[in-house]
Amino acid sequence: SAVISQKPSRDICQRGTSLTIQCQVDSQVTMMFWYRQQPGQSLTLIATANQGSEATYESGFVIDKFPISRPNLTFSTLTVSNMSPEDSSIYLCSVADGTDTQYFGPGTRLTVL
């Protein structure tokens, strides 16, 4: 299975600022995804990170708020822009390894004050 790392593991940020979260995979993968888990809630898909093209966003999520980059098959970033306390969540990246199974990174716990 793919080994996934995320940076930072946690951060405390001031409202109005932006944070970029990195996701690194130890092997090339076709599909990478970004999810959000609000406190006490389940996971919600933010977007699919497409290599070489713009990310595909789910309903309720927009590129201006959550810009995503995917420069190659092992790396992606998610930026949370102009943050407010409502953005306090765990952000997780996941990858699909070609066998339908999705593996998740350890998550980034974000607190916005």
Add this chain to the structure above:
Amino acid sequence: SQQGEEDPQALSIQEGENATMNCSYKTSINNLQWYRQNSGRGLVHLILIRSNEREKHSGRLRVTLDTSKKSSSLLITASRAADTASYFCATATDSWGKLQFGAGTQVVVTP
């Protein structure tokens, strides 16, 4: 919106007992996956079951899938304190597709 509904929302059992949780979903699926999450950390993949499968086992875990009822169950046998976690089901409507998660079941296993 969430595809799956899980019940119970919370489950408290003693070590050695079995824990069963259920997941229902609304649309046709390609596969269903179960995950475990400890204390708000990353998700650990437990089992994937495809739409043409009815039952799968992995160690102390047993998963069933009933596509006619659009439901799945996860059974943990001989539970241990280390099984204390939140368990989520997630459905995919196609291969390599995005997952829709259920609300999760919080399991507490007391020694």
